[in-house]
Amino acid sequence: MRFVTPYRGRFYLLIFLTLSLGILSPLRPLLVQWTLDGDVAEGDYKGMVWMMVVLLILLVLQSVVQYAHTYISGWMGQQVIRDIRTKLYQHLVNLRLRFFDKTPIGRLVTRTISDVETLSDVFSEGLAAMISDLLQLIFILALMFYTDWRMSLLSMSTIPLLLISTYIFKEKIKVAFNDVRNAVANLNTFVQEHITGMNIVQIFGSEKREFEKFTAINEEHKQANLRSVLYYSVYFPVAEIIAAAGIGLLVWYGAKGIIHYEDTGITIGKLIAFIMYINMFFRPIRMIADRYNTLQMGIVSSSRILNLLDNTEHVQQQGTLKPAHIRGDVDFQNVWFAYNEEEYVLKDVNLHIRQGETAALVGATGAGKSSIINLLNRFYEINKGSIKVDGIDIHEYELGTLRRNIGVVLQDVFLFSDTIMNNITLGNPDVTEEMVWHAADLVGARKFIERLPGGLSYNVMERGSTLSVGQRQLISFIRAMVYDPRILVLDEATSSVDSETEEMIQTAIGKMMQGRTAIVIAHRLSTIQKADKIIVLDHGQVKEIGTHDDLLLKEGFYAQLHKMQYKEFVG
Structure with missing residues (x-):
C-alpha cells in the first residue's frame, strides 16, 4: 500500500469501478425475470423490446466499466511494480559486500525479476478482481433472497461442499507454489553460476556431471509444477460437479413449484433468473479460488522481497563531509576486523601512510592485504578501532566523495x-571524452x-571477452585514473599480464603515483622494491614496516619472503 500511495487518485477510481462491476453484473437476471414474468407473460411486445434495449445498454455500460x-488495475500494477523493482535495485546496490558474500546471485536475480513479476499479476488480475x-x-445473494428465500436456501445447499473443496485446494496449492518459487530460485542460481564458471566446468571435463545435476534440479522444478497442475485438474471438475448439482436441485424444485404456482409463487422468470444467479454465483467462487492462488504466489513473493528490503546490511551513509581536496594521509589505528564473528582477519593493525607516499x-x-583495501573503501565495516583520511574518520566523509578519491x-x-x-x-555524464583520452594517454592505452x-565505442562484450587480459587491465587503469584520485590502490595490478604489458604498465604506474598516495599489493617483491614503505602482514598482524633494504637487514619476515621468491626465480 505504501507503493500505491503516489497513485491514490487512480486507486480510488479503481475502487469505484470495482463497486460498479459488483453491482452491474447481477442486474441482468433481475431484468430477465421482469421481462419473462411481465412483458412476455402479458404479451407486451413493445415492453419486451424496451427491456431488451435496457439490457443492451446495461451490457455496453458493463463492458465499458x-x-x-x-486497464487501470493493469496500469497501476505496472507503475507499482516499476517502483518496487527500482526500490529493490536501489537497496541492493547499497548493501554491504558481506551480504553478497553469503547470498547466491541467482536468488537475488529471482527476487528482482521473477518475484517482482509475480507481484505484477497480483495487482493486474488478483486483488482488484478478487x-x-x-x-x-454479496449483491447476488441479496437479490436472490429478495426474490425468493426458499429457492435461495436450496441454491446455497451445495455451497458448503464447494467451500470445503476450495479450502483444501487453497492449502495444497499454497505449498505447491512455494515449492515452485524455490525450484525457480535454485534453477536461476545453478544456471547463473555454471554459465559464469563454464571454463572451469570444461577444463575439468565435468560437463556430464554438471548436466546430471542440472537435470535433477530441473526435475524438481517440473515435479513442483506438476503438483500444482494436479491440484488444478482435480479442483475445477469437482467445482463444476458441485455447481451442476446445485442447478439440478434448483431446476427440480423450480419446475415442481411452477406446476403448483398457486402454492409456491414460483414463475418461469424466477426459475430462469435463479439459474443465471447460480451460474454467476459459482463463477466468482471458482475465480476467487484461482485468484487466491495468484494472491498466495504474490504473498510468497512479497515476503521474499520485503525480507530483502528489510535487510539492514547496507552501508551507512551518515557522513556529510565533501572537501574540495583530499591530501591523501591514511591512518589505521588499532583496527580489528572479521568477515565472520570473532574470526578476525585483521588484529590490532596500526599503520600510517603519509601524503604522496x-x-x-x-x-x-590470507595475511589481510586485501582486507585493508576493502576497509579503506568502506566495502566492509571494521569491528574495532578507526581509519582516518587526512586525520578525519572515514565515516564522516560522504561515501561517494570518499570512494571517488580512492582509485x-x-x-x-x-x-x-x-x-x-x-x-x-x-554512465557518469560528468566524465567527458577528453578526460578519458587524457587518462588513456597517462597509462599508455590510447x-x-x-x-x-x-x-x-567498441563493445567489449560480457566480462570483456573480446579483449586480452592486458587490455582489460589497461582499461581498469583508465577507469581508476579518470577521476584523478588522491589515493591510488593497486591490488595485484600486474600479476596477470605478460612481461611486455607489465613493463608498459609499470611505466604508467610511475606516472600515476606522482603526487598521489599509493598503496600497492604485490606477490612479486621485485615490483615494490622502490616503495617508500613496505608493510609486512602475517595472519592479520603488522609484523614489520620499513624500506626494502632495511627489512632485508632485519632478516625477519620480509627477508624470508624475499629468499623464498628468489629461490623460485633461480629455480
Missing part, C-alpha cells in the same frame, strides 16, 4: 557488456583503443 477496470468478485457475490603491502595469502585497480578486472567509454565512465573498431 470492465475495460476501464482492467474484491470485485466478492462484492458481486608509496606503501606496499606484502604477506602470504582502485584490482587483479580480477570486471567489464560490463558495453562500450569501452561506458565501462570507463560507468594506441590499442584507437586500433579497435569504433575506438571508445
Whole structure:
C-alpha cells in the first residue's frame, strides 16, 4: 500500500469501478425475470423490446466499466511494480559486500525479476478482481433472497461442499507454489553460476556431471509444477460437479413449484433468473479460488522481497563531509576486523601512510592485504578501532566523495557488456571524452583503443571477452585514473599480464603515483622494491614496516619472503 500511495487518485477510481462491476453484473437476471414474468407473460411486445434495449445498454455500460477496470488495475500494477523493482535495485546496490558474500546471485536475480513479476499479476488480475468478485457475490445473494428465500436456501445447499473443496485446494496449492518459487530460485542460481564458471566446468571435463545435476534440479522444478497442475485438474471438475448439482436441485424444485404456482409463487422468470444467479454465483467462487492462488504466489513473493528490503546490511551513509581536496594521509589505528564473528582477519593493525607516499603491502595469502583495501573503501565495516583520511574518520566523509578519491585497480578486472567509454565512465555524464583520452594517454592505452573498431565505442562484450587480459587491465587503469584520485590502490595490478604489458604498465604506474598516495599489493617483491614503505602482514598482524633494504637487514619476515621468491626465480 505504501507503493500505491503516489497513485491514490487512480486507486480510488479503481475502487469505484470495482463497486460498479459488483453491482452491474447481477442486474441482468433481475431484468430477465421482469421481462419473462411481465412483458412476455402479458404479451407486451413493445415492453419486451424496451427491456431488451435496457439490457443492451446495461451490457455496453458493463463492458465499458470492465475495460476501464482492467486497464487501470493493469496500469497501476505496472507503475507499482516499476517502483518496487527500482526500490529493490536501489537497496541492493547499497548493501554491504558481506551480504553478497553469503547470498547466491541467482536468488537475488529471482527476487528482482521473477518475484517482482509475480507481484505484477497480483495487482493486474488478483486483488482488484478478487474484491470485485466478492462484492458481486454479496449483491447476488441479496437479490436472490429478495426474490425468493426458499429457492435461495436450496441454491446455497451445495455451497458448503464447494467451500470445503476450495479450502483444501487453497492449502495444497499454497505449498505447491512455494515449492515452485524455490525450484525457480535454485534453477536461476545453478544456471547463473555454471554459465559464469563454464571454463572451469570444461577444463575439468565435468560437463556430464554438471548436466546430471542440472537435470535433477530441473526435475524438481517440473515435479513442483506438476503438483500444482494436479491440484488444478482435480479442483475445477469437482467445482463444476458441485455447481451442476446445485442447478439440478434448483431446476427440480423450480419446475415442481411452477406446476403448483398457486402454492409456491414460483414463475418461469424466477426459475430462469435463479439459474443465471447460480451460474454467476459459482463463477466468482471458482475465480476467487484461482485468484487466491495468484494472491498466495504474490504473498510468497512479497515476503521474499520485503525480507530483502528489510535487510539492514547496507552501508551507512551518515557522513556529510565533501572537501574540495583530499591530501591523501591514511591512518589505521588499532583496527580489528572479521568477515565472520570473532574470526578476525585483521588484529590490532596500526599503520600510517603519509601524503604522496608509496606503501606496499606484502604477506602470504590470507595475511589481510586485501582486507585493508576493502576497509579503506568502506566495502566492509571494521569491528574495532578507526581509519582516518587526512586525520578525519572515514565515516564522516560522504561515501561517494570518499570512494571517488580512492582509485582502485584490482587483479580480477570486471567489464560490463558495453562500450569501452561506458565501462570507463560507468554512465557518469560528468566524465567527458577528453578526460578519458587524457587518462588513456597517462597509462599508455590510447594506441590499442584507437586500433579497435569504433575506438571508445567498441563493445567489449560480457566480462570483456573480446579483449586480452592486458587490455582489460589497461582499461581498469583508465577507469581508476579518470577521476584523478588522491589515493591510488593497486591490488595485484600486474600479476596477470605478460612481461611486455607489465613493463608498459609499470611505466604508467610511475606516472600515476606522482603526487598521489599509493598503496600497492604485490606477490612479486621485485615490483615494490622502490616503495617508500613496505608493510609486512602475517595472519592479520603488522609484523614489520620499513624500506626494502632495511627489512632485508632485519632478516625477519620480509627477508624470508624475499629468499623464498628468489629461490623460485633461480629455480
